[in-house]
Amino acid sequence: MERESMEFDVVIVGAGPAGLATACRLMQISQDSGQELSVCVVEKGSEVGAHILSGAVFEPKVLDELFSDWKDTGAPLHTAVTHDELHMLNSPSAARAMPNALIPKTMHNDGNYIISVGNLARWLAERAEALGVEIFPGFPASELLFNDDNSVKGILIGDMGVGADGQPKDSYEPGMELHAKYTVFSEGCRGHLGKQLIEKYHLDNGKTPQHYGLGFKEIWKVPSEQHQQGKVVHTGGWPLTEGASGGGFLYHLEDNQVAVGLIIDLNYQNPHLSPFDEFQRYKTHPVISQYLKDGERLSYGARAITKGGLNSLPKMSFPGGLIIGCDAGTLNFAKIKGTHTAMKSGILAAETICHALHAGVEGGKDLDCYQEKFEQSWLQEELHTSRNFGPAMHKFGAYLGGAFNYIDQNWFGGKFPITLRDEKHDYAQMAEVSAYSKIDYPKPDGKLSFDKLSSVYLSNTFHEEDQLCHLRLKDERIPIDVNLVKFDEPAQRYCPAGVYEIVEEAGEKKFMINGQNCIHCKTCDIKDPSQNITWVSPEGGGGPNYPNM
Template sequence: MERESMEFDVVIVGAGPSGLATACRLMQISKDCGQDISICVVEKGSEVGAHILSGAIFESDVLEELFANWHEMNAPLNTAVTSDEIHLLKSADKSKLLPNAIIPKTMHNKGNYIISLGNLCRWLAEQAENLGVEIFPGFPASQLLYNEDGSVKGIIIGDMGMGADGEPKDSYEPGMELHAKYTVFSEGCRGHLGKELINKYQLDKNKTPQHYGLGFKEMWKIPADQHQLGKVVHTAGWPLTEGSSGGGFLYHLEDNQVAVGLIVDLNYKNPHLSPFDEFQRYKTHPIIAQTLQNGERTAYGARAITKGGLNSLPKMSFPGGLIIGCNAGTLNFAKIKGTHTAMKSGILAAETLARAFMAGVEAGKDLNSYQERFEESWLKDELYRSRNFGPAMHKFGTLLGGAFNYIDQNWFGGRCPITLKDQTPDYAQMAPSNAYNKIDYPKPDGKLSFDKSSSVYLSNTYHEEDQPCHLKLNDPNIPININLVKFDEPAQRYCPAGVYEVVQEQGEDKFVINGQNCIHCKTCDIKDPSQNITWVTPEGGGGPNYPNM
């Protein structure tokens, strides 16, 4: 197919914190050095921030590296942390407030800010455009382009107007080719092009498998007398017990808003577990319910989180490009924070690219100097000191794992002479359905707990129904013949948006994919025990439309 093409020096895939930090820093350097560098950022969401979801507590030092005067520039850092609590939830109605003296120092948040990451990305996009960066929202990068020598040439923007039958409709428009000297992939967790690049160039060779969590978040408006501006609450324990782990959060933002969420580690064993229903149960615990009661839920979303850390971090350069941020896995799970690390990876990418352009490095080369820059940065040091956090929690559980991490962080400063590793992929942890009893989740009360359909409605998710399904099955027989038989088809439960169902049709089981419900969390691509589902980008502008997540 003949496609139109455009040429750029750098194409950046994804307008998240790492991609926008790359764009801003590279343009700053080019202007300082009198260079003329053309930069294009493509974003699959309908607008910048539409697909961005995070807790989020932000360490602002990295923003100082980009914009030293961010205070005067009205960056949306409006709520400083004023208090910090961690509770161990022992049961559905019992808990213990943990003293600060026994908490790993990485969990303390003094000096940080509670933010909407979506709004921060919108602000970063404004700064990038002011510097001369071109940003195209609603344009998903659907395919990779390669040069004859095997290096990355650029990307293809997804076609518009294809019918579900695979035939062009009257509205059909072929996607454009974007060619670049270098392409930066900042798609976020489990980006489908990043996944292809890691496999093609074996970027994760000799690394432990990547690990993930599924993070839920809701925004609530609560009565003023229940609101404590700047208060941060984290929890561990209930309801995640018996082969599952993770933790919850409750953050008090401006305008009587609170963000409440639960992270469920995707290495859980019980195929009957429903992460969505665990989150609904979580909100009924008195520690959380006392804040939410009489409030109004205003937004809902979920997305996967890359949390393997340094042990799972792939090589981040390859011929013709770089893979950065959560697409590579730079999140620091010991801090439950990934924005500052993602932005730093983007700043390092920009500095590497600028040096290559100034030195006249031939396009398409492997910028191995990125690794050297990474090794010398505070990002490498921070991830190194947090390398044991996740494996300790997985191997020893919440209590013993927490004790190990307290000793590692508070006594050794993260430099304990032991490196723990978790060699089992998350999907391979799932046990057969007959190994666990089914879980009887309570019906939602419509006050604190809700069903999936009303939740997805609050995510403002929309897809054109007559388009090819973006959830691809390698073998359409596996869901019924293998997953249903062995695991009671867990896709019915691990998906936080009700995309997957098993229904009866003429007396036989049938696997149904409701792709229009998809909120782009990528959990199916990660957790399917047969690794039979591949998530790819749908038409541009589809998916959730988060206002301030």
């Protein structure tokens, strides 16, 4: 069908820190050089920041590069880190505090801030619009568009008003094509267009498979006597045992609020494991519960994290554009931080594109010079020195892996003369049900632990009931015929929002998808052992509406 189209110099997909840093830097360079530049940012969330969830402790050096006046212009960095603690949880009630001298230096947070990345994105959006960037929230990029020479031409904004049967409703509005000289993809972890680009252009050739974690987060209001503003607590160990790994955090924000969360590596083996219930158990440990007791849970969310690091980082340029930030996998897992690295990748993207435009390079040309800029930046150095952190934890476990990382980071400065690699895909790690016993999770107490549906309610998730399902099955028979038989259909458990269920109708088991519950974490797209589920963008504005996550 014929669609309306709009032309821009640069289209950016995703209004997260990476995409907005790209937009801001593009306009700064444009104004400094006297060039006219048209830049558009599209965002699938109902507003900028609505879909953003992160811990988060933020390293501000990238803001110094982008806006040197950030301290005087209202940047939402209000809580400086005052001190760190790292605890190894040995059992449901026992723990060992690690001496500061034995903690890998990448986990020290002097000079950093505890922030809401959603609020940082909102502030960056204000700065971008002031510079002349057009931002369109509620408009998801649904398809890639290509030129005749196979380069990316732009993106298609998804149709609105399509019913669950695939037919237009009375409210139908066709999507619009956005064409650009260059298109930048900054969709966040496991972006569905980024995933297609990596496959189409073979951007991950020669790299180890990408690796992921599932991060949970809640914000609590706690009694003032339990609150220590600026305190950062990290944990390892319990409850993640028996083939599972990851770690937890608790950050003391301003206004007697704390952010508590658990990251579970998605290479876990036990098909009976429920990441959501592991998080509920985590909050009952005395190291954590001492801060939460008698508090009020304000918000809940979950999001997958791209954590393969440099070893898994694909080529970030392709004909007609760039893939940046967590869409590519720039997170530094050794620091448990990805915002500053994502923003730096965006700054480099803007400088690369402006150089190409100034030189008169056609949009279809591959921006190969991005790689040179990347390799000459502190981003390359930082990811290189942290390349062994994740593989060491996976290969050797929390204690031996932690010891290796302490030696690598504190003694060798990340230049240990060995590169460890994690060669197996996360989804392929899952064992069959016969290899593990079922896990008996305690019922939620309504004080520290809660059920999925009441948690999803706090995420302010909304989708139109009558819309095309955005969770697509390649083969509708696989959930029952394969996954249920071999793995007791783990989608029932790995989804943190209760999207997937096995129900019985007329004596037959059926796989039900409650797409309206989806909080866009992308875990199903990553962890399904048959790789049968594909996440695509739903209608614009759907999904969670996080106020300050």
